[in-house]
Amino acid sequence: MKNAIDTYFKPVRESYKTRVSRLGKAGIFVAFIVICVILSLVTPRFLTVPNLMIIVTQVSINALLAFGVTFVIITGGIDLSLGSMVAVTGVVAALFARQDTYPVIVPVLAGLLSGVLFGAFNGFVITRSKVPPFIVTLGTMTIGRGLALILSKGRPISNLSDSFNFIGGGQVLGVPMPIIILISMFAVCSVILKKTVLGRYMYAVGGNEQATRASGIQISNIKMAVYTMSGLLAALAGIVLTSRITTGQPNAGAGFELDAIAAAIIGGTSTSGGTGTMTGTLIGALLIGVISNGLDLLNVSSYYQQVVMGVIIIGAVVLDSVNRK
C-alpha cells in the first residue's frame, strides 16, 4: 500500500533516476560486451573456457591494484606508487619465501605488512602535509623502486618455495588461485564501499571534503584508511605476481599504476572524486585484459597493437559516455 502511494507520487522522476543509475553502471558494460562479441566473431579461440580463465588470471593483478586505487580516487586522491609497491612487496615476500626457509604464511604476512606500511606512509604524508597526493605518491614511487632494488640488490630473487608459488600458480577445483583471490577481494572491496560506514565516508570526502568535515568526520582517518588499503591490495598484487612468475623482481610493476588508474576511470570512477564502483573498476580491468588478449590472439603486429589498444580504449569510453546521455 505504502509503496503504491510512493509510486503514484513520483512515477516520472523515479524512472528518470533509476534509468540514469542503471545506464551509468551499464554504459561501459555495454562497450565491454560489444568488444567481447566482436572478438568472439573474429577469432574462435577467444570464447573458450581456458582462454577466459587465462584472461581473468592475467587481469587479476591489475584488478587488485585498481580496486585499491578506486578507493583512493573516490576520496579525490591518486596513487602513483602502486607499481613500486608491487615491486617492494614482491621482493619482501620473496626474501622470506625462499625454498626451505619459512612456512608460506611468513612471506605472505611480510609482503602484506610491507604494503600496509608503504600505504600508511603515503597516507601519513598526505594527511600531515599539504602536499598533493600526486607529488607524494610520485615521490614514494621513486623511493619504492629504489627500496626494491636495494632490498634485492638489483637482482631477481628466485627459488621460491612451492607452497608460495601455489598462490599465483595453483588451482583449487580447477580454478586458478589468482581468480579466487580476485573474486574474494572484489567481494570484500564492494562490501566496504557500499555497505560500510568507511565506504560512505569515502564518497563523502571525495564529494565535498568541507561538508564532510563539518559533519564531524575526521578526514585524515579516511584518507589514511584508503591509502593503507591501496598499499594492502598492492601487496596482494605483488605477492600474486611474484608467485606467478616464481621470482621476486625489483623492476616488476613498472607502469602498473597507469593501467590500474585507467581501469578505475574506464569503469566510471571520476578523478574529481565522489563517484565510482568496484563493479565498474572490475569491468574496466577486464576490458583492458580482453583487448590485450584479443590483440595477441589476432597476432596484430606490436607496433599496431599499441595504436589499436589506444583507439579501442578511447572508443569504449566514448561509447560509454554516449550511452549515458
Added chain:
Amino acid sequence: MKNAIDTYFKPVRESYKTRVSRLGKAGIFVAFIVICVILSLVTPRFLTVPNLMIIVTQVSINALLAFGVTFVIITGGIDLSLGSMVAVTGVVAALFARQDTYPVIVPVLAGLLSGVLFGAFNGFVITRSKVPPFIVTLGTMTIGRGLALILSKGRPISNLSDSFNFIGGGQVLGVPMPIIILISMFAVCSVILKKTVLGRYMYAVGGNEQATRASGIQISNIKMAVYTMSGLLAALAGIVLTSRITTGQPNAGAGFELDAIAAAIIGGTSTSGGTGTMTGTLIGALLIGVISNGLDLLNVSSYYQQVVMGVIIIGAVVLDSVNRK
C-alpha cells in the same frame, strides 16, 4: 591618500591576501634555494658556470613539456601523451632532417606540425566526447608510441644534418641553444598566461567551468587551445631532444609526462585546476634537474639515488606548503 583609505578599510584582509600570494610564489623558490645552497656547500663542483649551464640545458626538455602541461592543468585537464608526442614529433622531424635532404626549416616545421595535430586531436576528442582527459591522453599516449614505431619502422633514424643538430647541440655566444629556446618559450608562455585573454580564460575554465560558460566563453575553444599548445611545446621538446642525441628515437620520451606534470605541480599548479604560474613550473623543473645533477655529482649509488630523489621532492614541497601556512 587613496591607498590610505584602502588600507583602512580592509587591513586584515589585505595583509592576509598579499601574504598568501607572495608566499605562494616564493615557497618552492625558497626550497629550491635551500637545496642549491646545500649542494654548493657539499660539493664544490655544483656551483660552477659549466655545471649550471649543463643543468639548465638538461632541464630544457622537461621544462618545455612542463610549460605545455601547465596550461593544460590550469584548465583542469591532464596530458599523459607528452612523452609519446616527443617521440612522434622527434621521429617526424628526423625523417625530414636527414643529411643532404631538406633545409633545416622543413624538419622543424614538420615536427611542430605533427605536434600541433597530435595535440589538436587530444583536444578534439576531449571536447567532443565526455571522456576524461586522463583516459583520452592515456589512449593517445599508447597510440603515439605505436605511431612513432610505425613511422620509424622501429629503428632509430640517424645521420641528421648538421644544421638540424645545431638546434640541440649548438651554441650562440656561448649559450647552448636549448637554453635559448627554453628562455624564449618561458617568456612566451608567461605572457600568454598572464597577459592575454586566452590565459585569463584558462584560469577561469579551471577555476569554475560553469561560471566561465555562464560568462559567454566558449569552453571548448580554450581546451582545444591548451591541448594544441601542449602538443606544440612537446614537438619543440621532441625536436630539441632529437637534435641533441642526433637521432630520431621511436622510444624516446617514455615517462617524460610524469616528470613534466611533477614539475608543474611542484611549482604550485593545482591538479584541480585554476592555479599555476610559469615561474613556478620553471622552478619545479629546475628543482628536479638540480637534485638529479647533485645526486650524480655526489656519486650517490643509483639505487639510493631514487630513494633520495623521492625524499627530496616530497621534502621540498612540504617545505613549500609549510612556508605557505
Added chain:
Amino acid sequence: SNQSTENSQGDGGKKLVVGATMLSMQNEFIVNVNDEMARKAEQAGVDLITVDAERSALKQVEQVESFIAQKVDAIIMNPCEVEASSPAVAKALAAKIPIINVNSETSTKPSAFVGSDDVESARMAMTFIAEKLGGKGNVVMMHGYMGQAAQIKREQGAREILKQYPGLKLIAHQTAEWDRAKAMSLMENWIQSYGTEINAVFAHNDEMGMGAVKALTDAGLKTKVIVVSIDAIPDALQAVQKGTLDATVFQNAEQQGSKAIEAAVKLAKGQSVEKETLIPFQLVTKTNVAQFMKKPD
C-alpha cells in the same frame, strides 16, 4: 688529462676518477658488469662513479656531459643506443677525456671498445633452435622493448638465421618489454592461439625466456617446445640445468667489467690500449652449463 696523470703517478697524489654510465641498473647482466667494474676499480685504487641511464640515451648523453664538467679522468659508457648515445662519445673526445664503450657499440668510435656484438648472440640462439628442430618448424619470438638497440640487434641476428632456414616459420612475434610477467602472459595468449603449433620460442632476454618457460610448463607443453634466450642470468642457468630452458647465451660480464676498467685506467694514464677487445659469446646448454654456474653468494 696531463695534470691528472701526474697526480695519479705521485704516491700521495689524487686518485683517478672514472665515471661510468650504465644502460640500466635494473638489468641483472648490467649489474653484474658493474659489480665487476667496482671490484676492479677498488683493486686499482680508482674512484668509480656509477650512474644509471635508465635506458634513456638522452639521460646518458647528459650524464656524460656531467662527467665532462666534473673533469673525470676517463669515462666508461655502457651505451643505451647505437646512434643516440653517440653524441656522448663525441663530446668526451672533444673534451679530451678518454671514453670506453663497454658491452655494446656506438656509431661514433670511442677511445676503446670492450664487449661483444649483440647480433651474434641472437645468431647463436637461433642457430641452436634451427639445429634442434632440424631446420623445420614454427618459431615465435619475444622482443625486448621495441626500438631499443638490444632489441633491434637481437631481432636482426635472429632473422638472419631464419632466412638461412626456409623451413623455419616465424609464426608470431611480439614485445614483452624485457619483462618476465609480461612474457608469461604473452606466452599464455600464444598458447591459446597456436596451441601445439609452436615448436620453439626465442626470447630476446632470459627474463622473458623464463616467463615463457613458466607459461609453457603450466600448460603442460614445455616438453614439446624449445625455449632459448640470451644473457645467462643465474635463474636461466639453473633452468638450463633442470632442462626447462633449452639454451641461453652467455656473455661474460666479469671480463667485460674488468677489461673496461683496465682500459680506462690505462687511457687515463696516457697509455695505449687495444682499440677493440672482443669478448666472445658462449652458448650454454645442458651439456656445458656446469662450468657457468657460480656458487650462490
Added chain:
Amino acid sequence: MLSDRDYLLTIRGLTKTFSGVKALDNVELTVREGEVHALMGENGAGKSTLMKILMGLLSPDSGEITLEGQALKNGSVNEAMKRGIAMIHQEIMAVPELTVAQNIFLGRETTGGLFGWLNDNRLNQQAKQLLDQIGVSIRPDTQMKYLSVAEMQMVEIARAISNDARVIIMDEPTSALSDKEVTTLFGIIRDLKQKGVAIIYISHKMDEIFTIADTITVLRDGQYIGTRPAAKLDIDTLIAMMVGRQLDSLFPESTIRTGKEVLAVRQLSRAGVFSDVSFTVHEGEVLGIAGLMGAGRTEIARAIFGLDRISSGEIRIKGQPVTIRSPQDAIQHGIGYVSEDRKGWGFVPRLSVKQNITLASLQTYASGLLIREKSETEAATKLIADLRIKTAGPDQEVMYLSGGNQQKVVIAKVLLASPDVIILDEPTRGIDIGAKAEIYKLINQLKANGIAIVIISSELPEILGLSDRILVLTKGKQTAMLSREEATQETIMAYAMHY
C-alpha cells in the same frame, strides 16, 4: 490588451524536461521596458530553470523567446549577452582563484596595446568605480575565494549592472544580504528602471517583492499560474497562487519557558575577526544574532563549531568548559551547525538525500562497520516527510534538488544528530515562504523539546519573529543584547551601525 510588440521580452510556450521530468510546462512570461517583474514560486517551481534558458545556459524543448521583437535563437550565452541580457545567478557563479575585478569583467576584458594585452590596472579601476557605485568596499584585486558569501553576491550584482544590459535577471540576489545592502540594491534597481532596463526579480522575501516589483508572475510545479500587477495583489493572494493553499501565520506563537544553560561563550575572540563576544543560550531558548554583512556572525559560529581556531575566550557546555578543536569535538559536545554556505559546507552533491541526512550520525545507523540500510532509510524518510523535502525519494542525489530543498537536507542532517544546541546560519536562505513557515515551525518544535537555538539571520523579521533575545554585532564587536521586548527593527539597526 497588450500585444507582444509592447513587451521588451516575451517568452511563450516554454517547456523543459530533465530526462522525463517536466521542470517547465508551457510557461509564458512577458516583461516590459523599465519594469521590475517578479517571478515567484515555491522551491523547485522552475524559476531558475526558466531564467537559465533565457540566458542560453539551458536549451528548451520547445517554446520561443523574443527580445525587442526579434527571436533569440537560444542555446548560447554569448547571444544572450550580446542581445543585452545579464544575470545574477542563484548559486554564486564565480571563479574563486580570479580577483574580484577579473570576475566582474570575465568574458568582457578590456584589452589594449598592439597585441591586445590584458590591463589589470584598468580593470581594477573600472571595478572599483562599479563597487563604489553599489556601495561596497571590497578591493578589486582581492581573490574571489577570500570573500564572504554576501560579498560575492555584491560582486555578482556589480557584474550584472556593468553590462549595460536591457534585461537583468536577478535570481535571489539578496539571499545572503542584510537590509543595508538590500536598500542599496533597490536604489540601483530604481536607477536602472529609469534607464528603461527591465529587471526580472526572483526572491523568497515577500517584503522585498512588494517593495520593488511592478508586476508579478507566479509559477507552480513548472506550470504558469498567472501574471498580475503588484499593486493589485496582497500577500495572502500571492501565497495562495504560489502554494495553491492558504498559509497560516508565518511566525507561530510560542510560550516556552527556558530551562538550564546549554551553551555559554565568554570573551570569545578570534584575532582580526571578532573579539570579546559573550552570550548564553538556554534549553528552549532562541538567541538571535544580528548584524550587518561582515559583522563577524558567521565567524563566531564557525569558531564555536570548531571550524576555525579561537585566539582567546571560553566555551562552556552545560556549565562545563570545553575545548573544541574540530567539528567532531563540537558534535560530540552536542553542538549542531547549519552553514550559510550550503554548497561549500553543507551537503555532498553526489550523495543521495538519505546519505546526506545521515552523514553526521551514520554511526547510529551502523552495527559495527556495516550500515543498517533499513533503519537508515527509515530515519531519512521520516525527516524527508517532516521537513517536506521535495525529492523523488531518499535515493535522489542532492545535486538534482532545488536550492531550497538542498537547504532542508542540510537542516535534516544536523537535526538527525540530535544536538542540544543548534546554530543556524541564515537557515532560510533561498527557501520559499511555505518551507520557511515549516522551518519556523520546526524551530519552535525544537524549542519545545528543550533544544537551545542560535539563529544568525540577515532578515530582521525572522530574527524578531523567532528570537527570545538578540545579540547585535558591529565589526566583530558585541554592541547590544536585546530582550524580545526591547527589540525592534529600528533598535537593532541602530546598534548594528553603532561604530
